[in-house]
Amino acid sequence: MKPRVIPSLLLRNDGLVKTVRYEDARYIGDPINAVRIFNEKEVDEMTFLDISATTKSSGPNFELMERIASEAFMPFAYGGGITEIEQVRKLFTLGVEKIVMNTVLSHNPELVTQVAEVAGSSSVVVSIDVRKKLLSGYRTFVRSGQVNTGRHPVEVAQEMQERGAGEILLNSIDNEGAMEGYDLDLVELVSQAVDIPVIASGGAGRNEHFRQAVDRGASAVAAGSMFVYHGKLRAVLITYPDYDDLEDLFG
Amino acid sequence: MRKDGLVSVIDYGVANIGSLMNMHRKCGIPAERVSTPEEVRSAGKLVLPGVGSFDNGMSHLMERGLVDALRSAVLTRGTPILGICLGMQLLGRASEEGKREGLSLVDAECERFQLPENSGLKVPHQGWGRPNLKRPGVLLDKVGPKTRFYFSHSYHMVCGDESNVVASAAYGVEFTAMIQAENVMGVQFHPEKSHRYGMELLRRFAGVAD
Numbered sequence: 001m002k003p004r005v006i007p008s009l010l011l012r013n014d015g016l017v018k019t020v021r022y023e024d025a026r027y028i029g030d031p032i033n034a035v036r037i038f039n040e041k042e043v044d045e046m047t048f049l050d051i052s053a054t055t056k057s058s059g060p061n062f063e064l065m066e067r068i069a070s071e072a073f074m075p076f077a078y079g080g081g082i083t084e085i086e087q088v089r090k091l092f093t094l095g096v097e098k099i100v101m102n103t104v105l106s107h108n109p110e111l112v113t114q115v116a117e118v119a120g121s122s123s124v125v126v127s128i129d130v131r132k133k134l135l136s137g138y139r140t141f142v143r144s145g146q147v148n149t150g151r152h153p154v155e156v157a158q159e160m161q162e163r164g165a166g167e168i169l170l171n172s173i174d175n176e177g178a179m180e181g182y183d184l185d186l187v188e189l190v191s192q193a194v195d196i197p198v199i200a201s202g203g204a205g206r207n208e209h210f211r212q213a214v215d216r217g218a219s220a221v222a223a224g225s226m227f228v229y230h231g232k233l234r235a236v237l238i239t240y241p242d243y244d245d246l247e248d249l250f251g
Numbered sequence: 252m253r254k255d256g257l258v259s260v261i262d263y264g265v266a267n268i269g270s271l272m273n274m275h276r277k278c279g280i281p282a283e284r285v286s287t288p289e290e291v292r293s294a295g296k297l298v299l300p301g302v303g304s305f306d307n308g309m310s311h312l313m314e315r316g317l318v319d320a321l322r323s324a325v326l327t328r329g330t331p332i333l334g335i336c337l338g339m340q341l342l343g344r345a346s347e348e349g350k351r352e353g354l355s356l357v358d359a360e361c362e363r364f365q366l367p368e369n370s371g372l373k374v375p376h377q378g379w380g381r382p383n384l385k386r387p388g389v390l391l392d393k394v395g396p397k398t399r400f401y402f403s404h405s406y407h408m409v410c411g412d413e414s415n416v417v418a419s420a421a422y423g424v425e426f427t428a429m430i431q432a433e434n435v436m437g438v439q440f441h442p443e444k445s446h447r448y449g450m451e452l453l454r455r456f457a458g459v460a461d
Contacts, residue, residue, distance in 0.1 A: 001372065001378065001380075001422060001423075002378070002379065003378065004377070004378050004379070042397075042446045042447075044378070044379055069269060069270060069273055070273045070276070070277075072270075073274070073445075073446045073447070073450070074401065074444055074445075074446060075401055075403070075441070075444045092267050092269070093267075093269050095267060095269030095273050096269075097267065097270065097444065117303075117307075118303070119267070119302050119303060120302045120303035120304065120337075121375065121405075122377055122405070123302060123403075166375055166377070167377065195373055195374070197373045197375075197377055217371075219372075219373055219377075219378075220377075220378070243397055
């Protein structure tokens with residue numbers, strides 16, 4: 001059973017961007033072009049997170065999601081700016097497979113249950129953004145990592161599982177964009193605390209990082225920089241490991 | 252009047268019809284959404300998608316008066332039907348997940364995954380699986396080195412008649428991935444989300460004689 005390896009792609013307005021530690025968004029290119037390349041490479045799944053949707057209060061970019069959905073031959077998840085169930089219904093109608101929620105859950109956690117009722121738990125992904133604080137340890141953040149909720153990620157993950165989440169997308173803000181590996185202690189902590197799949201995210205730079213996260217309990221792994229950058233100078237190049245290499249890695 | 256050569260995708264309010272329609276368009280297969288008993292009765296080929304719970308799926312079919320329409324189309328007229336994910340599970344008689352009776356178009360019931368302890372696997376099963384061909388079916392008759400499909404489910408089908416199983420897959424345990432009992436076909440995975448492997452399958456279904 002090969003764990004899923006998921007390109008996690010950031011959107012800002014109509015463009016694909018990449019951040020480091022949730023800052024310094026750099027323009028990467030056209031998302032539709034990226035989808036076409038990922039189709040050719042037969043990727044397991046994709047995640048699109050719109051980092052401008054919540055901060056601008058603009059809601060999801062339906063027009064862009066419709067274009068992406070009509071091109072994607074694999075399952076894909078969308079997150080960003082979702083505040084109500086009607087937006088979710090519309091996204092499902094367009095062909096989005098899974099809904100990712102983060103900020104909204106700090107004030108309206110019932111939305112997880114509502115979405116699960118509409119589309120089943122397996123379509124509900126709760127994204128948990130985590131920073132490690134010097135004194136308090138792991139804490140969950142919302143609003144693109146800007147607001148500390150004061151809550152421990154294990155507590156949030158367990159609550160969201162209870163409410164009907166089908167998966168946890170577990171992001172380490174500290175490791176994001178560094179390409180030096182996942183926060184493996186965090187991966188283990190949360191994976192052991194819930195029965196639903198945990199997707200490790202934030203920090204992947206090489207295939208062996210995937211294996212490390214899976215060995216510590218992740219059911220799937222996500223990566224951004226690794227799939228959009230090439231070389232030390234981080235030239236933009238959309239890539240994905242060969243199927244056979246991934247089979248060997250996890251075999 | 253029967254609409255030959257057209258795939259009629261049943262829109263009964265519990266599935267992601269968007270991605271299925273997109274994939275048919277991508278494959279150049281003429282497809283339409285249908286939602287009334289009359290449309291189901293006159294369809295040349297039916298696709299029954301579905302996500303969510305078994306009872307919720309059956310309730311939505313019943314509310315729209317589609318249960319009898321589906322049964323008469325499939326059993327009396329011999330209309331080919333392809334159930335996808337929950338849509339396949341609804342083709343059976345019942346599910347451990349709910350109390351409602353299924354469409355009973357195939358002798359099967361659904362059970363929740365009982366994974367071996369220490370398997371390290373979690374439910375729902377979400378991910379890609381390779382089909383293990385049990386016998387050649389209309390939709391799949393050989394498995395290439397990279398053939399794989401995307402699954403997303405917590406329950407799986409157990410057929411009363413093993414010869415209806417075209418392919419199984421493994422997730423801690425072996426489970427039914429594809430069935431066929433004459434004109435009744437079902438896949439537990441999502442062909443509309445399974446790259447060229449799924450496209451091939453949808454093309455094959457579209458090519459089945461009405």
